[in-house]
Amino acid sequence: MSVKETSSNWEPKILVFACNWCTYAGADLAGLSRLQYPPNIRILRVPCSGRVNPQFVLRAFQRGVDGVLVAGCHPGDCHYVTGNYFTRRRFLLMQRLLEYVGLDPERFQARWISGSEGPKFQEVVTKLTEDIKALGPNRKLRDAQ
């Protein structure tokens, strides 16, 4: 976030971890279908939602994002068969832990979005951006605030 940013022109920055096989394709489809969604998201492609470890999420908040979304294939559809089942356990726990240390729970989300769900991708990131806009900038866990 730029130091010049003021509260009047603040726009949330949202990091989306998208799995290569489903959600990234879903985002691609949203684009190809000319579906409009807020430009606040930054997509980071990962091989599998199971690749996202707790450190990635924490580091994102440290470095100034206002929200994080981890998205991957629906359970049962993982390219690596079971990766997303581990993701589900890990982030069910982590979401509660982040809430426990005072982060607004809306700021960390996980979703299943398949390669054919372009409209769902649009819907999820639009909703997330709206929610985070309503919350305002995240100062918690920020490094060098």
Next chain:
Amino acid sequence: MKEITLQMQELARELLQKGEVNVVLGWEKGTFWYLSPPAFVDKPEDVERLVYDDYCHHNLSKYLMDYRYQEGKVAVFLKGCDSRAFNILLEDNQLEREKYVLIGIPCPGMKDQEKAKEFGVNGDIPLAKKCQECKYPNPLVYDYFLGDKKAADEAAATKEAKAKEYSDVEQMEKMTSDEKYDFWSSQYERCIRCYACRNVCPACNCRECIFDQSRTGWIGKANNASENQFFALTRAMHVAGRCIECGECERACPMHIPIMLLNKKLIKDINELFGEYDAGVKVDGVLPLGHFDKNDPEEFM
């Protein structure tokens, strides 16, 4: 406990004299009456140093990691929580069972060292918090058992019947998000990142901890609330499902940070989300975050 101390010394002498083990890990009296640090006894004539009293907090299983590439056997005394730590180290493939002679001892609970310091030798010193809540005071794995097994089992049964205690976690959960954040930031602002909590922890048994990997820069050198919380939350997630509630991290912390309040939150949630589970009780290769169930709760649709 006097009697157990004598039995300990006797067995240690025997094992060393016969040459069955090279070293015996136990506890000895420290600088102050409320300290009983680990003792490493390798000569039969030194066994008199060994004690078992109200302050044998140190979890000795973690020290076995130092012997895993050495020739010969090692004997170690295990309380209930130490035996769960041994199991976790077995589970994580850090130790070979055959290399260690395990001497189980029932644990009546250890006394709070901080309170002891405060109240003095004649004061009425309460048990440490983790011991008040302990579900498994008796060793779960052993080759020898010292003391009266039957009496120890009966004492343990009454403890096990007691429901898990999470009132401190629940109280924390009730706070607003800003209150929680202020609480944890003020705690971790004090952390000096000495990593004592990690070094003492049996679940922290990685060959190279991510916090030591300076080139990848997982953690910054700056000591501030953000970096320190990154450390705390990452470590909490790493030991989730493997933390055996020995409370050693919190005891070792020189800054008195309530680390168990994080660990217990994760234990509570693991129990709620994925079913009843106590780490280090069984060695069956099934860890809460190392496997899954297709019917796990679904909140991410």
